[in-house]
Amino acid sequence: QNVANQISAGEVIERPASIVKELIENSIDAGAENIEIKIEDGGRELIKVKDDGHGIQVDDIESAFNRYATSKIEDIDDLYSLYSLGFRGEALASIASVAEVEMISRHQDSDQAEKIKIKGGEVINKKPIGSTVGTEITVRDLFYNTPARYKYLKTTTTEFSHISKIVSAEATANSNLSFKLFHDGRQILSTPGNGKLKDTIYAVYGSEIADNLIPIEVEDRYIKLSGYLCRPELTRSSRSHELFFVNGRPIFNNLTARAVETAYNKLIDPGRRPIVFLFIKVNPILVDVNVHPAKREVKFSRSQIIFDVIKKAVRKTLKENDP
Ligand code: ADP
Ligand code: MG
Numbered sequence: 001q002n003v004a005n006q007i008s009a010g011e012v013i014e015r016p017a018s019i020v021k022e023l024i025e026n027s028i029d030a031g032a033e034n035i036e037i038k039i040e041d042g043g044r045e046l047i048k049v050k051d052d053g054h055g056i057q058v059d060d061i062e063s064a065f066n067r068y069a070t071s072k073i074e075d076i077d078d079l080y081s082l083y084s085l086g087f088r089g090e091a092l093a094s095i096a097s098v099a100e101v102e103m104i105s106r107h108q109d110s111d112q113a114e115k116i117k118i119k120g121g122e123v124i125n126k127k128p129i130g131s132t133v134g135t136e137i138t139v140r141d142l143f144y145n146t147p148a149r150y151k152y153l154k155t156t157t158t159e160f161s162h163i164s165k166i167v168s169a170e171a172t173a174n175s176n177l178s179f180k181l182f183h184d185g186r187q188i189l190s191t192p193g194n195g196k197l198k199d200t201i202y203a204v205y206g207s208e209i210a211d212n213l214i215p216i217e218v219e220d221r222y223i224k225l226s227g228y229l230c231r232p233e234l235t236r237s238s239r240s241h242e243l244f245f246v247n248g249r250p251i252f253n254n255l256t257a258r259a260v261e262t263a264y265n266k267l268i269d270p271g272r273r274p275i276v277f278l279f280i281k282v283n284p285i286l287v288d289v290n291v292h293p294a295k296r297e298v299k300f301s302r303s304q305i306i307f308d309v310i311k312k313a314v315r316k317t318l319k320e321n322d323p
Contacts, residue, residue, distance in 0.1 A: 005067055005097035005121055006146060012094040015153065016043025016142060017162035019099075022091035023137055024170050027051035028177065030135065033193065036180045037167055042159030044142050044150075052134040055107035058114045062126070065101075065118055067093040097121045098149070099142045105135040120145055164188060168204045169243055169250035172277060175200035201228065201277060205241070209234065209275060214321045216278070218313040222305055223282045225313050230275035232267035232318065241275040246287065248279075251298050256280065259307045263314035276314075282306070 013019055020037060027035045030053025040046035056064055067090060095101055096118045106113035113131035117124050143150035153159060160183055171179040171191045178193030191203045202210035213228040227245075244256045256278065264274040286301050300306040 005093050012090055013098060015162060016047060016159050017166050019043070019047055019095055019139055019142070020049070020163050021166045021170070022095070023047070023049035023139075024167070026091065027053055027135070028170075028174060030054050032134065032177065034178045034180075036182075037163075038182045039160060039163055040184055042153075042156035042183075043139075043163055044153055044156075044159065045140065047139040047142070048136065050134065050136040052132070055110070055113075055133050055135055056103075056105040057107045058110065058112075058128075061103065061105060061114050061116050062123060064103075065092045065096050065116075065121075065123075093121075095139060098146055099144065100140045102138040102140075103135065104129060104131050106131050106133050108133050165240070166250075169245075171204055172197070172200055172243060173245045173248060173250050197227065197277070209241070213277075214317060216313060216317045218309070218317075220309045220313075222286060222302060223280055223309055225278060225280055225310065227277045227279040229278075229314060229317060231321075232264055232274065234275055235268050235272035236275060237272065239273050242273060243277050245277075245279045246298055247281060247284065253298055253300075255300060255303050255307055256310055259310035260314050263311045263318065267318065278310070280306075280310075 012022070016039070020039075020043065024035060024037070027049060030051060032051035032053035034052050036048075036050045038046065038048040038050075092101075097120070100117070100119045102115065102117045104113050104115045113129050114126065115129040116126045143153070164181065164183075167179060167181045167189060171177075171189065175191070175197045176193060176195040177191075179189065179191045180187065181189040189204060191200050198210060198213065201213065209230055212231040212234050214231060216225055216227055216229050218225040230241075239257055242257050242260060244251055244253055246253070260274060260276050260278065268274060282300070286306075287298050
C-alpha cells in the first residue's frame, strides 16, 4: 500500500511547493478564512499549514490519509468539472507516504481536537488534544525514505521561491481569505483578506505594481474577464507575473499567456513580459482539465475564441488607458 502511495506521490509531489499547494487547497475547501503557512529550509525541514476551516470529525481523521479518501466527489461528472480541479483523495496519502505528517484537527461540532502522527504511511500516534476549530498539518523530513527524490531537491532559495509563487497566486485568487507565509521564522507575506483584489495585490506584489494597475472588465458570450493589467512601462524578464485564474483557480496556460503578450506586443521591449492578474470565467464545458495531478494545466476546447477574446480585450483596455 505504501509503495503504491509512493508511486502516486511521485506524480503528485514534485517538490515542497506541490505539498503547500495541496494543503492550501484543502484549507480553502474546508471554508477557512485564515491560512497560515510556515516553512523551514525551503520546505525540506518543515511545512506547516494551519487553517480555521470546519475541521475533520474524529472518526474521519485516520481515513483522510487513505488513498482515494475524499469527501468531495459528488458524482462522476464532477471529476471533469473545473470546480473540483485537482486530483481526488490522493494528496494526504501521498504526502504521508514520503514524509512524517502530524495533523491536529478539531471539527466545528466537536469540543476537542484529535492529533494524529503518521510516518511511512503508518499511524504511530493518535490522541485527543485541546485546540481551536480547524486543522493544522505539519510535514517534516520530506523524502526521508526516497533518497533519490531528496537528492533531486534544489537549493533552499529555489524551493522557497516555488512555494512563495504558489502562495502568492493562491492569496491573489482568494482575496477574501487572509494568508500569512513565514520562512525560517521571518514573515514573507500577509494579506488582508478583505475581498479587495487591489489590496491583496499590494500586499503580495508591492506598491510599484499596485500603483500601476489598469482594471479590465469584459463580458463575451463565452467568457468573462476581470482583474487588472499593469501599465506597459512596468515589465518583468520572465512570465513570473503573468497570473491567470480560471473559474477562481490559479492555472498555467500557454494560450492565455500568448494572447496577453500579443496584445502588449510593441508596447513593451522585446524579451520583456507584461504583468497581469487576469480572472477568466468560462463555462466548465469549454475547459478540458488536464487531470495530471501536479500540473494544473487546462486546455480550452474553443481555444481560438478564448485567445481572440483575451487579446482584443487586453488591447482595447490598454488603448483606452494610453495617457
Ligand atoms: P481531496 O482534497 O481530493 O478530497 P486529500 O487527500 O487532499 O483529498 O484530503 C482527503 C480528505 O481529508 C478531504 O476530502 C477532506 O475531507 C479531509 N481534509 C484534508 N485537509 C483538510 C482540512 N484542512 N480541513 C478539513 N478537512 C480536510
Ligand atoms: Mg486535497
